[in-house]
Amino acid sequence: MVDSVLAAWAQFLRLITGHDRVVERVCIEYPSQGYDDVFEQWFGCPVKFGAEGNSLRLAPGIAEAASLQAQAAMFESLSGQCALELSRIRAGWSTADRVKDQLPPLLQGGTPTLMTVAHKLGVAPWTLQRQLAEENTGFRELVDDTRKELAVEYIRETRVSLSEIAWLLGFANPAAFHKAWRRWFNTSPGEHRKQYLAEQAAKGIL
Numbered sequence: 316m317v318d319s320v321l322a323a324w325a326q327f328l329r330l331i332t333g334h335d336r337v338v339e340r341v342c343i344e345y346p347s348q349g350y351d352d353v354f355e356q357w358f359g360c361p362v363k364f365g366a367e368g369n370s371l372r373l374a375p376g377i378a379e380a381a382s383l384q385a386q387a388a389m390f391e392s393l394s395g396q397c398a399l400e401l402s403r404i405r406a407g408w409s410t411a412d413r414v415k416d417q418l419p420p421l422l423q424g425g426t427p428t429l430m431t432v433a434h435k436l437g438v439a440p441w442t443l444q445r446q447l448a449e450e451n452t453g454f455r456e457l458v459d460d461t462r463k464e465l466a467v468e469y470i471r472e473t474r475v476s477l478s479e480i481a482w483l484l485g486f487a488n489p490a491a492f493h494k495a496w497r498r499w500f501n502t503s504p505g506e507h508r509k510q511y512l513a514e515q516a517a518k519g520i521l
Contacts, residue, residue: 317343317369318354324371325358332380335359339374342366368474410446411457418461422485429454463499466492470508477504 321341328337336359347364354362360374405413417435421427432454433443447453462484469480481492496504 317345321369321371322357328373328377331382331384332377333383334374334377334380336374337377338371340372342368342370342372344369409450410443411450411452414443414447414454414457415461418458419465422458422462422465423483424485426458426485459495462486462495466496466499466504470504471511480504 321343325338325341329335338358339360341354341358341360341362343362343364344366345364351362351364405416408416413436414432417432418427421431421435429443430440433440436443438446444454447457466480466484469475469483475483477492478489481489484492486492486495493503496502496507500507
């Protein structure tokens with residue numbers, strides 16, 4: 316399954332760039348099955364089995380390569396439609412919704428301040444604080460809620476390391492992230508990921 320996904324991504328890159336050599340290294344978690352030469356011939360690069368994770372390292376220049384499938388006019392049309400639809404959705408947002416929308420990128424590497432978010436939203440900090448109070452919530456509570464929601468998404472839907480997740484959520488260190496996770500779910504993030512993956516595998520999803 317893993318090798319099929321990696322192969323599909325490599326083939327997709329070949330299709331949109333027009334280049335045959337699109338990756339310079341492939342890592343696969345499961346041990347070698349004796350077909351190393353076949354894999355390396357197909358991918359066109361070294362393939363490491365028994366690796367710590369599954370990944371493709373792009374060949375130089377591939378990330379910046381122009382897409383042969385690009386259609387500027389279609390992109391402009393669809394982007395305009397998306398922007399219009401998003402503006403309609405946001406028109407019905409509460410102040411708390413608008414705050415939480417700003418938080419994910421601001422959390423990376425540290426805890427954002429109310430002043431920073433207020434500036435992003437174009438309001439005074441005390442005005443934002445008052446508006447949140449009127450909605451029976453507060454800035455700290457929204458930061459915690461956003462971290463909790465993102466943490467679940469990162470743990471379940473990605474294979475990002477726990478230390479990197481801690482950074483993405485703005486915790487000072489992995490230990491602080493572990494402490495918060497236990498407060499939210501009364502278990503450790505590692506155990507939660509392990510249990511979730513086992514449940515998904517039992518359902519035949521993974």
